[in-house]
Amino acid sequence: MTSNALTPGIVAGRLPADQLSDNFSDLHPPLDDHEALVAADRCYFCHDAPCATACPTDIDIPLFIRQIATGTPEAAAKTILSQNILGGMCARVCPTETLCEQVCVRETAEGKPVTIGNLQRYATDTLMAAGVHPFKRAAETGKKIAVVGAGPAGLSCAHRLAMKGHDVIVYDARPKAGGLNEYGIASYKSVGGFAAKEVDWLLQIGGITVENGQSLGNGLSLDKLKADHDAVFLAIGLPGVNALNVEGEGKDGVLDAVDFISDLRQASDVASVEIGRDVVVIGGGMTAVDAAVQAKLLGALNVSLVYRRGRDRMNASVFEQDLAASKGVRIITNASPKEVIGNGAVREIEFEYTDDDLSPTGQTFRLAADQVFKAIGQTLGGSELPDLERGKIAVTGAGRTSIEGVWAGGDCAAGGEDLTVTAVAEGRDAAEDIHATLMA
């Protein structure tokens, strides 16, 4: 290995292998049995618990924590999974600091919530390690349902439908199932190939066929799907990305953050992933933070995250902002990109300071950059979709779209936050509605 942090340009192997593997290990290491008991003991078993209300999938949190406390983590896992079949992934990726743990009464009382996410992981890991799939299919109904997109929304919907006795075919454009669990979530949140293992575990229910390399609008048509199935659930996420629309955007070294992250997730060895010395990430959400942090973990010397408004407007939670800062990411706010400068490849990028309502100030500055990641939002795009509402599929009730027999959920559907757990909830609820409709 000849490169290091100072090597100019975009190169692989800036850090020694052992440091890389350290950097990409679990963000929150799993609890051991004793730690889990101690963490569980802090739960007050609240009445009508605020944490459960805050969970988009309505997991009975006090109950599952009590089941851990009494030494029955498998029962706890069942409590979790019956509401949220991807409880294992959610335990790793949920921004708990803005969901369940934010409203935990012990957060209120002493600023230290019960570590619900870690406990959820402890329970689900225990069950999955035992190789148990605790759900069984109901008698076959003879109904056939198409699910488009094998991300959290699609998988959750498919599992619930299969459990109800329906046959489900899941179509996905990508070569692997899992959606952003597989291609998007930061590496240090889902180590050891967990996303793929979870999909395999989920499919143990039976009755679900996954067909990869099948793209709606590119071979698959919604009309045909409708004709061949009793119902269709659309869960295609947000496959497009927003452009910066500034001069020089096409120069080499300017990439979509989601592509960088996806390449990183799919790399068989992080040491082979190339990264710039001076990296600039544009955006203020989870994707921007993940890209910036992982650039730093790969050994980039300088990583700046530039957001056009103030810190309080960033979509990334305070926990994530702090995580970025703790890894050495410099966060610059109130600055919009003006121009990407360089001869063929990016060399610098110019920003203009903007105040919170985005009015330009005329004051500019430049940052050295040999790599720029764009993380300013994903879009739906595509044709042949039901009616849209502000760029996403319009839905009413449990994901009903403007087309009869077609439901939608997850990131591609309007309403709800763009989170894994929300996608799971919407997939599950649509499945219940589809089931009720088909069996009526």
Add this chain to the structure above:
Amino acid sequence: MANLASDFIGIKSPNPFWLASAPPTDKEYNVRRAFEAGWGGVVWKTLGSEGPPVVNVNGPRYGAIWGADRRLLGLNNIELITDRSLEVNLREIKSVKRDYPDRALIISLMVPCDEDSWSDILKRIEDTGADGVELNFGCPHGMAERGMGAAVGQVPEYIEMVTRWVKKHSRMPCIVKLTPNITDVRKPAEAALRGGADAVSLINTINSITSVDLDDFAPEPTIDGKGTHGGYCGPAVKPIALNMVAEIARNPETANLPMSGIGGVTTWRDAAEFMALGAGNVQVCTAAMTYGFKVVQEMISGLSDYMDRKGFTSTSELVGRAVPNVTDWQYLNLNYVTKAKIDEDACIKCGRCYAACEDTSHQAIDMSEDRVFSVKDEECVACNLCVNVCPIEGCITMERVAPGQLDQRTGKVVPEEYGNWLEHPNNPGNTCAAE
């Protein structure tokens, strides 16, 4: 720093903290270290008769109950009396007492239930320099089957008889150690007094099985697939011990009988509570076995600070101070009315008070849409359950409804005067009020 010097039935020690007869006091090495650490006295591990000593099991002899973070809450043991030879023990006792003349050293004894056995052993210990004897009538396992320990302690007549023998054959102060495995602890205490005991000490351990292995279906601790009941001690037994001490203290017959309080003493506060209920000093076993001898330092500083705060110059000012306030249920003032009150600022909205009161008590707590919890005075019977389940100390308090005020629940004005069950109109035994 308050003077903690203690005089218990004429036995002097620099503080009232003694180590109870148990493994911490089973040999010279331990006892010397205990004295160095600051313990005021020890009751040497129980000695048996001359001859081959008893043998202990060679598998686990302790079982335990823990809190979630492995805090030891209760300990159970199936250990017997000392399994070392009488000669060695006596030699060691003599040598330790010689080097620590200011510390109390009591010898615990358990020998077969005949006069000769007792007169023999008392002769053997005479020249050790020990300050007194404690008669172990409490050991609940192993020795009882041989007609000793609890087998004596459960029969008041035997206690009286043996105590009488001891007083006849020895001039040493005599403490009778009581077993809690009886229905009324006053009876053995009275028997000890009749036999001439100078004091009683209590409690010894409580018959117990700590847990059951649900795969092997055997009680813990398990030895080769079997288990037996052991003796329970440690923090979990303190409330039981406190009550027994109080029962003896307020029994007119035994009111002046000195007591050494034992059972779950872990902190200075536990010790002070035993003393307030009438114990002249305390003995400690499990706390030392859990944390080592150093715990006595906290007991010393804590009790001393407390006494300074209270202006007590001697532990005798504390002893028995709470006894007059221990009474029978029938004398409690039924005209003392309180209501729970929730401090909304302190409340963290967990809803435990609501669940407890709504599901299991008097439906006296209201929960609003936005989780504001408040007490309905017209339903609250002042049971204290909400106070006990609330995780925030001081968040729910019991507030007195002043005499002359309306009790919303009964619709009656709270009387000024004291009124108990004996005078209550609902009491069938109360003839005057029934007219």
